[in-house]
Amino acid sequence: MDDTRRAVEAVWRIEGVRIVASVAKMTGDLGLAEDVAQEAVLEALGSWPQAGIPRNPGAWLTAVAKRRAIDAWRRREKLDDRYAEIAHTLDEASDDEWQPIDDDVLRLIFTACHPVLSRESQVALTLRVVAGLSTEEIARMLLTSVPTVQARITRAKKSLAAAKVPYESPDPNEWMPRLAAVLGVVYLVFTEGYAATAGERWVRPDLADEALRLGRMVAGLLPREPEPLGLVALMEFQRSRFAARESHDGPVLLADQDRSRWDRGQILRGIRTLEKADAAAAARRTGRGPYALQAAIAQCHAVAPSVDETDWPRIVVLYEVLGRVAPSPVVELNRAVAVSMASGPAAALPLVDALEESGALRGSHLVPSVRGELLGRLGRLEEARSELLTAAALTVNEAQQRVLRDKAAALG
Numbered sequence: 162m163d164d165t166r167r168a169v170e171a172v173w174r175i176e177g178v179r180i181v182a183s184v185a186k187m188t189g190d191l192g193l194a195e196d197v198a199q200e201a202v203l204e205a206l207g208s209w210p211q212a213g214i215p216r217n218p219g220a221w222l223t224a225v226a227k228r229r230a231i232d233a234w235r236r237r238e239k240l241d242d243r244y245a246e247i248a249h250t251l252d253e254a255s256d257d258e259w260q261p262i263d264d265d266v267l268r269l270i271f272t273a274c275h276p277v278l279s280r281e282s283q284v285a286l287t288l289r290v291v292a293g294l295s296t297e298e299i300a301r302m303l304l305t306s307v308p309t310v311q312a313r314i315t316r317a318k319k320s321l322a323a324a325k326v327p328y329e330s331p332d333p334n335e336w337m338p339r340l341a342a343v344l345g346v347v348y349l350v351f352t353e354g355y356a357a358t359a360g361e362r363w364v365r366p367d368l369a370d371e372a373l374r375l376g377r378m379v380a381g382l383l384p385r386e387p388e389p390l391g392l393v394a395l396m397e398f399q400r401s402r403f404a405a406r407e408s409h410d411g412p413v414l415l416a417d418q419d420r421s422r423w424d425r426g427q428i429l430r431g432i433r434t435l436e437k438a439d440a441a442a443a444a445r446r447t448g449r450g451p452y453a454l455q456a457a458i459a460q461c462h463a464v465a466p467s468v469d470e471t472d473w474p475r476i477v478v479l480y481e482v483l484g485r486v487a488p489s490p491v492v493e494l495n496r497a498v499a500v501s502m503a504s505g506p507a508a509a510l511p512l513v514d515a516l517e518e519s520g521a522l523r524g525s526h527l528v529p530s531v532r533g534e535l536l537g538r539l540g541r542l543e544e545a546r547s548e549l550l551t552a553a554a555l556t557v558n559e560a561q562q563r564v565l566r567d568k569a570a571a572l573g
Contacts, residue, residue, distance in 0.1 A: 165210045168218070173202055174367070176219035177293045182265035184226045191272055191326075192318035195290050197229035198222070266291065266371075267378050271331055273317070274342035277324045282317035285310050287346040294353060301358040301557070302349060304525055336383065344392050344452065347375050351396050356558075363412040363560040369400055380434075387445065390438035391453030397431035398459035400424070411560045416468045428463045435460060451487035454479055473503035490521035494531055506535040526555035530565060542572045 173180075177198065185194035201222045215221040273287040281303075288299045296310045303310065331339065354369030373396045380389040405418040438453045449457065458479045465471035480496035493516055501509035513532050522528045533548030546569045553565035 165206060165214070168214050169202060169205050169209065172205075172218045172222065174293060176222065178266055178269070178291050178371075180219065180223045180226060181290055182269045183223050184230055185269060185272070186265060187227060188230050190322065191269070191290065192322055193230060193233060194226070195318075197226045197233065200229045201225035264375075264378055267375055270343055270346060270375065271336070271339055272321075272326065274339045274346065275321065275324075275326050276338050277326060278317050278320055279313075280342060280345075282313045282320070283342045284346055284349065285313040286317040287342075288349060288353075289314050291346070291350065298353070298358050302353065304522065333382075340379075340383070340386070340389070343379060344376075344388060347372050347379065348392055348396070348452070351376070351399070355399055356561075358556075358558060361559045363407050363558065364403055366403055369396070369403070372396060373400055385441055385444070387438045387441035387447070388450045388452050390434055390441060391450055391456050394431045394435035394438055395452050395456035395459055397427050397434060398456060398463045401427035401431065401463060407560075412564050414564070415462070420466070423463070431456065431463065432460060448486075449482075451483060454483040454486060458483075468502075471502070473499055477503050490516055490519070491527070494522070494527055498531060501535055501538070506538040510535045510539070524555065526552040526561070526565070529555065533565075533568070537568075537572055545569075546572045 180201070181191075181194050181198045184198060185191050188194055204225050205218070205222060209215075270287055270291055273290060274283045278286070284303070285299055288294050288302070289296070294302070296307050296314070300307045300310045351369050351372035354365040354367070354372060357363060357365050373393070376389065376393045376396055380386075380393050383389055401424040402418065404424065405420065405422040406413055435453065435456045438456070439449065442449060442453065458476055461472050461476050461479075476499045477496065480492060480499055484492050484496060493512065497509045497512035497516070500512060510532070513528060513535060516522060517528050517532065529548040530552035533545045533552060536542075536545035536548060549565050549569040549572075553562045553569070556562055556565070
């Protein structure tokens, strides 16, 4: 049973979003599509141990999910109407039919980011359906509780159903009202790939690559918009370091990474894409947006020969601007880290203390981990050790836990 469960989990991780997208395309109902896809997974767990794993497990799950959808229609006594709708669609559709968004997954994101939903519900629903993240993982990412996330997802599905929002490509004139939410979700998916909130691995390249693919598609749909380009540039820079961020022993921190393993071709793509973003912003006579600013910070790291040779004063300035354009406690914490590198830990510690007192990141490992680093550099070893162990207890990513505990042990 354990082998079957692992197989089902692997198939779902790889194929899950496309299964949901395929069923949603057939039914026009995103909530129903996710429900029947989960029912198909349960059926696989029950039948595969006896029948064996099918040759094409993704197709098996899709077929079962579609059958479950038809069963649901039958229960609703609307089967004839639905069959007529599907028959009409099959008659009219063809492989070369033009779609404004010709990608099932991206269409799914634009549907889930419908303006009828609140921003919080858009994000929670899309992370659940598109990224396949558990409610526990989403809650940790959004720094909120599991019941809150569950309630948001439930409300989102009900709202889409009540508003009769179809699963279809929105017209191009509807893209802009959804763009900020779409970009936000794509970057959250990438962030989960860059630094997983749970599990044994620190990085999840599959999620990061899917987010980068989706980001490139959005930038292709809106080539004159600076922020999609800024987001793609940011992801290119961050993805370029994956080969050096993890070893057989676990995570490798920035100061210890072998920079010769960074993907220079991807860094060059990031530089060129950021230049396009800047040109688009100049054409609109606007400054850099949040993603372009973060990309500029990432570029400082990507082109630096070492940590010591990084342009930390410039990074501090960029974080100050980012804090005005898109203020958040995480931005302030990152600014404190940059200040510690540019001006020393004594200058940064009050910034971190202020964040801790505000409670803005309460329950997250981020503040105690940074505070522990700064206290260690100031020679306050016992306090540093306590903070690092607190941070380790607050994260459920096993790789991060090991790093934090090793740092605490190294203090003596």
